[in-house]
Amino acid sequence: xxxxxxxxxxxxxxxxxxxxITCRAGQTISSYLSWYQQKPGKAPKLLIYAASSLQSGVxxxxxxxxxxxxxxxxxxxxxxxxxxxYYCHQSYSTIFTFGGGTKVxxx
Amino acid sequence: EVQLVExxxxxxxxxxxxxxxxxASGFTFTDHFMxxxxxxxxxxxxxxxxxxxxxxxxxxxxxxSVKGRFTIxxxxxxxxxxxxxxxxxxxxxxxxxxxxxxxxxxxxxWGQGTMVTVSS
Numbered sequence: 645x646x647x648x649x650x651x652x653x654x655x656x657x658x659x660x661x662x663x664x665i666t667c668r669a670g671q672t673i674s675s676y677l678s679w680y681q682q683k684p685g686k687a688p689k690l691l692i693y694a695a696s697s698l699q700s701g702v703x704x705x706x707x708x709x710x711x712x713x714x715x716x717x718x719x720x721x722x723x724x725x726x727x728x729x730y731y732c733h734q735s736y737s738t739i740f741t742f743g744g745g746t747k748v749x750x751x
Numbered sequence: 752e753v754q755l756v757e758x759x760x761x762x763x764x765x766x767x768x769x770x771x772x773x774x775a776s777g778f779t780f781t782d783h784f785m786x787x788x789x790x791x792x793x794x795x796x797x798x799x800x801x802x803x804x805x806x807x808x809x810x811x812x813x814x815x816s817v818k819g820r821f822t823i824x825x826x827x828x829x830x831x832x833x834x835x836x837x838x839x840x841x842x843x844x845x846x847x848x849x850x851x852x853x854x855x856x857x858x859x860x861w862g863q864g865t866m867v868t869v870s871s
Contacts, residue, residue: 742796
């Protein structure tokens, strides 16, 4: 199975800050990487697919980059409603895997 | 309304069985691969498995942790996805979500989840 390692596991930032979360794959996954936002008690929500494509309806402050093994989710200007846990997910192999998650808190 | 609604969760003893259902509406079910994803209490997301559509022979894939114990099926006439879980273990305790697969195999639609507790 392809392992995905997210960092940091948690972070605290102020409203308006630029925030980046990284996801490293144990082997190349081309651009088969998506990002999800999950708030407590809710289902995950797709933010980014194909490493850098913004899902319809998602604010443009969210962006994704990378290919191969190293990927980044960036929030350009953190908003209070962005407080959540973020997960990366690879769909390159037939056995899918998720990263361990990054909890983002607002200072 | 485009939605997925899971049902069938509950309390089951170790070694027991349970069948979850996911009812889809508001979109063409037959166009999509469908997946199950679970989340243990206080834990991260774990992909469980996938059922491809008729055009892909309804083939299935499973996570290593559930292969041989869980079976995913779908009934296109009922727009429904199923997860048959056998030989359940305490570590299978989780909220189980069904999710719709889309381009690049991302999950663009999720249900609200159904809780499965495996305990004596």
